[in-house]
Amino acid sequence: MLIALANTTHISEVVTFFNENLERNNSAVYSEEFLCPLGIKAAIRRKQMIIAIIDGQVIGAFRFYRKKTTNSISLYQFAINEVYRGQGLLKKMLKTINDLPILALCPLESEFNEYFYKSGWHLQEQSEEFKRWVFNHSN
Secondary structure (H helix, E strand, C coil): CEEEECCHHHHHHHHHHHHHHCCCCCCCCCCHHHHCHHHHHHHHHCCCEEEEEECCEEEEEEEEEEECCCCEEEEEEEEECHHHCCCCHHHHHHCCCCCCCEEEEEECCCCCHHHHHHCCCEEEEECCCEEEEEECCCC
16 A cells, blocks of 8 residues: 555546545535535645556545644545555544644534544533544554
8 A cells, every 4th residue: 555645647546536435415514615626626736636556546545734723633534445444544644744643623513523522532612613633643
């Protein structure tokens, strides 16, 4: 398995991967931006997309942004191929950039909060709309 920054040669494959593995009706998808191919392309060009590849196929991907003002990394979107879910792949991928705490927002009522809880993320805070989860180096 290769885990690396996506580059411009991966754009079409990553866009297809998200189209196939990130569902519009998922309660954790709270912004149309997650589904926009232009945002995916821009993230790859800015070196803000990590991918996992097995046998030449993308099996996992996530988009992130380093925030200098808060000394953290925001996880914007991610998807794992269904065959590889439940195996800790996202954690392996996150550890490649985890020199700072990684923060993720999840809508308050989303069932996906259970994923964050069960996979060892820590609830940092909660607003009227979102729960903010944090993944630290030691997770």
